[in-house]
Amino acid sequence: MTGGRHGVQEPLYKSRALRDLTGPVLRPGGLGLTRESAVKAGLKPGDRVLDVGCGYGAAAEMLAREFSMCSLGLDRDFELLSSGSDIPAVQATAQTMPFRSASFNALFCECVLSLTPDMAATLAEFQRVLEPGGVLVLCDIYPRETNGSDRMKNIPLACGFRKAVAREEMEALVAGAGFDHLIWEDLSPVLTQLAGQAVFDHGSLEKFWAGVFGQDGKTARETCETIKASRPGYFRIIAENNSLRGVEKKI
Numbered sequence: 001m002t003g004g005r006h007g008v009q010e011p012l013y014k015s016r017a018l019r020d021l022t023g024p025v026l027r028p029g030g031l032g033l034t035r036e037s038a039v040k041a042g043l044k045p046g047d048r049v050l051d052v053g054c055g056y057g058a059a060a061e062m063l064a065r066e067f068s069m070c071s072l073g074l075d076r077d078f079e080l081l082s083s084g085s086d087i088p089a090v091q092a093t094a095q096t097m098p099f100r101s102a103s104f105n106a107l108f109c110e111c112v113l114s115l116t117p118d119m120a121a122t123l124a125e126f127q128r129v130l131e132p133g134g135v136l137v138l139c140d141i142y143p144r145e146t147n148g149s150d151r152m153k154n155i156p157l158a159c160g161f162r163k164a165v166a167r168e169e170m171e172a173l174v175a176g177a178g179f180d181h182l183i184w185e186d187l188s189p190v191l192t193q194l195a196g197q198a199v200f201d202h203g204s205l206e207k208f209w210a211g212v213f214g215q216d217g218k219t220a221r222e223t224c225e226t227i228k229a230s231r232p233g234y235f236r237i238i239a240e241n242n243s244l245r246g247v248e249k250k251i
Contacts, residue, residue, distance in 0.1 A: 011115070011158035013055065014077075017211035021198055024056040024084070027111035028234050029190040033139065034059045034110065038067055040183075041135045041238050047105040050074060050129065052094050053112030056084035063108075072104075094122045102131040110139040114160040123177035130241040136179055138237040139187070142167055143230040151226045156219060157212070161227055167235065179239035188233035 012018055013026050025031055043049065045068035051060040054073030063071045064087060073089035074097060075081050081089050092098055094109070094116050107126050116122040126136055141160040143152070152161045165173075171182055198208040209220035 012212065013115075013159075014080075015212045017202075017208060021194065021201065021208070024058040026055050027139075028194045029110075029139070029187065031059060031062050033187070033190060033236075034062060034108065035066070037108070037137045037139070037236060037238070038063060038069075041106060041137055043067065043069065043106055043135065046070060048072075048103065049106045049108065050097075050099075050104045052097075052107060052109045052126070053115070054084070054087075054089055055080045057081070057087045057089055058085065059108065059110065060087045060089070061085040095125055097125055097129055099129045101128050102134075103129050104134060105131060106135040106137065108137045110137070111141065111160055113138060114140050114163045114165075115158060119163070119165075120173055120177065123173055123179075127178040127241055132241060134241040136174070136237070136239045136241065138174065138239070140164070140170075140235060141191070141232050142170060142235050144188070144233045145229065145231040147229075152230055155223055155226060161230070161232060164230070164232065170235070170237070174237055174239055178242050180242040181240045183236075183238040185236045185238075186233060187236050191232060191234040 018026060047069050049063055049069045049071045051071060051073045054060050054075050057073045060071040060073040063069045071087060073087055074092055075089065076091065076093045078091050081091055090098060094112065095118060107130055109126065113119055113122060130136065141164045143164050143166055146166050152164060155162050167184065171184060174182060195205060198205055202208040202211060206220050206224045209223045210217060213219045
């Protein structure tokens with residue numbers, strides 16, 4: 001099994017197999033999905049936008065270049081930040097961001113929330129740094145078959161599949177953090193497309209996971225079976241920071 005220091009498996013987002021599959025965006029949908037989200041969210045030139053979990057900075061760079069936004073990236077992984085774009089970026093965790101309250105007009109979190117240790121606390125921090133009425137764009141994996149979702153917690157590396165939660169729970173988490181006017185969209189075809197590309201490139205999904213795990217056939221096979229049982233999908237939520245609820249939470 002390929003791993004990091006002391007034999008610990010690297011998270012999926014640092015896998016060469018994933019980078020070869022997705023390019024620098026490291027997630028389903030690519031930059032096209034970010035472009036579409038920016039339009040749907042009604043963002044404007046000059047808006048202050050934070051990309052949480054920016055990785056190599058490809059999305060933040062695109063928002064600045066194509067939409068004339070004042071974009072900033074944030075990621076906990078210095079290695080990714082140091083090898084990415086020229087867009088300003090900060091090394092920090094999503095739960096403890098070094099920004100004043102109401103600093104941003106919009107916040108993008110694409111396939112990252114499910115990697116955080118406490119999704120509720122992370123969403124509360126998103127609400128804090130967004131201005132009243134600010135927009136949250138959230139994309140991530142979710143299980144469409146909840147009977148198989150518990151097994152995903154046993155996948156032996158950090159990835160969005162492990163902590164993915166069903167639609168009802170995710171919507172409750174976002175609303176509980178102080179966001180209103182939730183728009184939920186099922187974008188599962190982008191995940192299916194990515195899986196299809198993995199099959200085309202590697203011959204099968206099992207062989208893709210074997211590349212992730214360093215040719216560990218048993219682990220790759222079990223991972224494939226576990227993910228398949230949950231019928232994973234991909235969603236987008238666009239929501240608005242409710243300033244009144246934010247004030248109530250701070251009192």
